[in-house]
Amino acid sequence: MTGKRRSEKFAFWLMRSITYVVVIFIAYIIFKILINGLPVISWNFLFSEPEKSGAEGGILPAILGTLYLVIGTILVALPLGMFSAIYLTEYAKQSKFTQTIRMAIVTLAGVPSIVFGLFGLGLFVITLDFGASIIAGSLTLACMILPTIIVASEESLKAVPKYMREGSLALGATKWETIYKNVLPYALPGMMTGSILGIGRAAGETAPILLTAAAFFLPELPSSVFDQVMALPYHLYILATQHPEAQKILPMQYGTALVLLLLVVGLNLFAVIIRIRVRRKYKW
């Protein structure tokens, strides 16, 4: 064996091992949560209110709260992100101005989530006087995942070949007709999957809602968007770190973690299914 081939072999071995290490970590986390969380999951756990500061009872308000926040985030972030992406890829000319916008979007993607939380606190909770509420939390989460949605949407718009646009324009379609009839239908699945992945991330975030929406315990379910909510990640955070009997309620923590994990994995799975189905439908 020559030295060159030996070093190549070593490199492959190294890369394979590293990949295994990553997979092992993920497998261990999921395994641990499943083993400890599954016994806790029951009808009662999923569909009843917490008792004794979360030491007993269920997590229904937290599940509902996270769902409300996610729905609110989708309603705000999806149209904003998609239309921004359409503007940036289809309409905006390449200029200093659009370069600046792109830079801003990339920078936004790198901002720590607690900073978004503080921003949301300052703008939505205090200045706009929404108070800590579903709407303030959703808006904050929406700001956080906007870059993800915009970048994913831009990528899938760019993936639609140029000839689809030219072909349509050459037939006397206006620019908007071309985008609406001959670009968006093919880009939409990619835009959706990218967005769902972003939303999955929003569902699991604690910091942005910590200051803008979440409460540890509420006696009643929220009745309007201006009400505070409980939320799964925040609930888990309190149970694990702030609860006076944190060690004794480990099963409750694992149960909550499992439900959160299933929610996020479920969203991602949904994204994958959409992608596969649509890829089968449109081929070019």
Add this chain to the structure above:
Amino acid sequence: MAENQEIRSKIHVENMNFFYGSVQALFDINIELPEKKVTAFIGPSGCGKSTFLRTLNRMNDIIDGTRLEGKVLIDGGDIYGPITDVVELRRKVGMIFQKSNPFPKSIFDNIAYGPRLHGVKDKGKLMEIVESCLVKSALWDEVKDRLDKSAMSLSGGQQQRLCIARALAINPDIVLMDEPASALDPKSTLKIEDLIGELRKDYTIIIVTHNMQQAGRVSDNTAFFYEGRLIEYGATEQIFTKPNEKQTEDYITGRFG
């Protein structure tokens, strides 16, 4: 230049210069293109023939930073004038691209795309248009039983004829063809050329080609471009047998390009 005086001029180009940003691609083009004739643009790669073709339906507009000076008149109207509606222009001036570009829709929907844009909704009327255009593009017999099948299932040659049918469906006067057969096998190429021979009765056709035999076979007039300039323009037979310019002769005889 145009020797058939009884032939009506369809396109009139005067002192036209064209720029991609600061790079000039076309220099002082003057040409008259006759109605219901086939005109071929030939020349080596990068000579500006495709760029010129794309100025005629303003497809270059979609590229950032392009600029045109001078006049391009179609039927006497300045297509770069302030009142020109680009959408209307492109209805009148259809285009076939080098790479056949069927949309990933059914054969029917591909051809109905243009008419639907322009307000035809009636299913029967659409069917009529689809059939007549497929007949004109010599594709009807091959696809009449599978109009609802994806256009992507057609062969390359069929796809290109589908694109021709799609362009005809908006009832243009002029059909621009940008190397329509360059990606096709000889048999499919021949079909496209036959088709051009049929279409010349009803349409003004301008075809860009790098294949000189093809220009010789399909066109009435030929224009030779070199480095962004129109070097020579005349009856195809004259260009190919006794060109006036040395550069034309060199190119035709295969000394460069």
